[in-house]
Amino acid sequence: MKNDGRTIEKNKKELSLKSMYFNRYLMVRYASALFFFTNLYWFVSLVMSQSALFVLPLILLVVLIISIAEQVKVYSDHTNDAKYTRYCYKTLLVTNVILLLPVYFSSSFTQLYPFLINESRSKLMIFFILMTGILLSTQILRRLNKIKHNEDKHYKRIKQYEEVIN
Template sequence: MISKHTNRAIYTKYCFMTLLTTNVFLVFLSLFSPVFSQLYPFLVNQAKSQVLIVSILAIGILLSSIILYRLHQIQYNEDKHYQRIKKYEEIIHV
């Protein structure tokens, strides 16, 4: 994106889609599968540990979703920064 102007961050989008999918998969695996102790051998297989892991994964899901939404806005020129740049260009050219 530095050498050539574009508003499509393809690799970034795929990276965060992969993170989102992985986090969702791990949440379902942690909650509905008996492999919790194999996935997280450093934690005791208790409800508190599962809540901690699911909370961390939920934060990851939330952040990935927010970033994907922002990337969508950037791709279609709906973000605030694009609007500010357009207003600045109008002021400069007047």
């Protein structure tokens, strides 16, 4: 009977550690969900507007799905180096920077956002959304870099917890 109690306690500690390692990526998962649904909305809007540029958000969705799959895998197989997720956020960052150009300097605004009226308020809204994407991508890339080098706050807490349970 004592052996069963020890096994249960050991399993709880292992599960707790597994969850702590997984939670290092919590902000990344929330940001991925935000980018996924934003790009999904943009994709559907472009398809409904019969724009040939629907391919752009479609590619971003595929990249995000690969990243999300990696995030799911992290739960069962912990890694510090989420390379597909890093690639995803670099892609999102570059895409958002490139998409800033048509907002004010090109006539492609109506092709990229045919569901919006080509006026300054619409352009300001898109500018704000793209800048938010740039800042969020940059923040996530910083977070991923800290995780990769075990410099994040969660890692320190995990190590403290491991010392306590061992």
